[in-house]
Amino acid sequence: MSDPSDPAAGFGPGATAADIADAVRAGRVTARAVVAAHLAYIDRVDPTYGAFRRVRAAEALDEADEVDRRADRGPLAGVPVAIKDHVDVTGEVRADGSLATSRQPATEDHPLVARWRAAGAVVVGLTRVPELCVFPTSDDPEGIARSPWDLRYSAGGSSGGAAAAVAAKMVPLAHGSDGMGSIRIPAACCGLVGLKPGAGVTPHVDGEGWLGLSEHGVLATTVTDAALGLGVMAGTPIGITAPGRLRIALSSRSPVVFAPPDAETVRALHRVGRALAAAGHDTVGRHPKIPASLQTLAGAYWTGATASDVPANLDESKLQPRTRKHVELGRRALRAGLVSENGRDRWRQRAVAFFEDVDLLVTPVLARAPLRAEAWSTKSWWANAQLSSRLAPYPGMWNLASLPALAVPAGVRNDGAPASVQLVGPPGSEDRLLGVAAQLAEVLPWSRHPELT
Template sequence: MTDSSAGPGVGSTAVEIAAAVREGRTTAREVVEQHLAHIDRVDPTYGAFRRVRAAEALAEADEVDRRADKGPLAGVPVAIKDHVDVTGEVRADGSLATSREPAREDHPLVARWRAAGAVVVGLTRVPELCIFPTSDDPEGIARTPWDTRYSAGGSSGGAAAAVSARMVPLAHGSDGMGSIRIPAACCGLLGLKPGPGVTPHVDGEGWLGLSEHGVLGTTIDDVALGLGAMADRPITVQRPEKLTIAVSSRSPVVFAQPDAETVRALHRVGRALAVAGHDTVGRGPRIPVTLQTLAGAYWTGAAASDVPANLDETKLQARTRTHVAVGRKALRAGLVDENARDRWRQRAVAFFEDVDVLVTPVLARAPLDALAWSTKSWWANAQLSSRLAPFPGLWNLAGLPALAVPAGVRSDGLPGSVQLVGPPGSEGLLLGVAAQLAEALPWPRHPELSPN
């Protein structure tokens, strides 16, 4: 059944909320109060937040109400992934080993969202150091609201659970090897990883140039609004007339081919795009057999290179200590090979010389079980990471924008998803293609929530 206890405004889009606050039909305080009450009711079930900033959020909402120019995100409750600084808050990164000193200033993307009128209601749950594709920490497990037996994904899993369960209409995520798109797929959302140079970074982050900040939401307009408010350049939805769209289900990992449900969803999307007037072709880029070794070296090496300052490594989870140790060995051995990455980047960009958009799966299978993956071995985590999501990391290595888009509901009741990939600078085009898919294959913005 639906969550009928949700107050007015809960479940509304960011665009709707901001318009209502700007026009005086509601106040930022009223909106935030409603969402905080909803979080209090449902988050014990879904585990989206590490910290809810109730008093601070209400004070921020009052400040928005006092502003003459309330901004494009006026009064919109947002969630920030516990991976960037929020003034006065401890950035835990899902770990007991990180510093407990509160941040002295906002990360630039947080500052930009606040300047646009957004209200930060909380910090979302992540795996330790945002390494793994499930989001559990010592205090809880982020679960997909579609079925709480399954993980919300990672590393932006708490962010995805918060949006999917109507706790916020927009959430920040970061994506180094699929960490926005994987949870978006697990939770039936849009999740956009932009290309390099779109959203701001600070020193000491970036995962060797793999990671980008992006947005999770339920509508194309919300994602464009949220990304535009944090971006270094305007983001506009570009509605295409006729494109050449490649569709490929071939996994780069031999032992992680997509299941039948995933392939059916992909073909359904391909047919819808053809009906919309696009030329669809069954092809994908040629992927060198060495690319998965390179991806593994970057996955471990990037985490090792971005270990936070003031980290007490003796308090790291066993899987994380192993991951960092493997990454340091990969860096010393020269396996993190920028020349090899450049060759893949050039090949990936060249693929788009006669193709406008590539469509692939995000996940190869249903989400992983909602378990305390942080207590399991590194090898167990690494193996299941490869089996779950072999598709997204290729596009971090190539530095290309990619967007997870809902693609119906599987027979097991979990959401389907596809990934749209485009050439450099194609964020607006990907959103435009997603808008056409939303018309051709409308998706439920939220699952029905269990009664509490």
């Protein structure tokens, strides 16, 4: 039970973004009280989970006071949010998980940060990422982001700190970016809703985007919060459409030949299939036809996108050995013409055509339990690349196709890690994905947070 003497009672850590915003707009609680309660909680628990590279305690309280003074407090009024350390926040250093990046503070907000702030959100901190947001684990020289479900497991990457912060109740809503699964992988590792929208939904600035692979999205514990956060970032509300009766394809077939799903992964997919059938949908087993060449194309884009987005002021001599190798391979791929837009176009056309006779596709996110929470930044490029492919063979192909995809919790595995599935739809189907996820929350409800100590 909440303490009635607490000025943030009922709207502290664990409250949803929607409930906090409603309460702040109605004057039932102040933004300062909400933010102060979350900051105190972050101070207590983040040393365990390693979610934040930087906590903006004093700045966040000042920003909360500004929200309280506003006449129009906005759709995210007083909501504490976390920003992935991959975009600019005014006055803050954007480190990108690296000692090689500039230490000059940003002079203006990234457009999506500006939109969240204009909507009344309060940025309480910048979340931990792997160097240059390349790998699916989030550790840097100062810490390791861990899954609150089991501290032995990584929180995933590259939006791992964001996922750990949401799963551990430090914020109800966090920004993430996703170039080859970097929202959906952490969402799966931490038992969250993680939405990567399709191309063009959220804003980009020059020098980002990973050759058109990456999109900005959200991590949350509820479908409502995910829609709310994404709508503000997109500049237009994102609905949760009641989907009606859909024809839904299910596939556990891995697009990577050496990374088959384990038994727990397949069981989770079947569990979701049964729940969708119970919700009134027609489910069929149907596998996308994935050309063998897609693995080579995905690898070329993964390395080439990193090389293409290397900041001009980066001191490459300070890069981690794994990242230096990754950038080198990416430059080779670009010079050799392996980053083929024609090849990507052919796959995009095939992927879109898959949805001509089905409305939605459901696959796993991960093929196995999350990777161990270790200092992956000290390991070789090969060790990181090999385990990256084995962990998460499913998400990246949909970045290549520019299609929206949503990670949804699907219970808990026998090894203690969350189970998760990925919903994929045709262009412009974000509202449909959210609608089906909302149905799953009804027929296959998930725990918003693990039992935290």
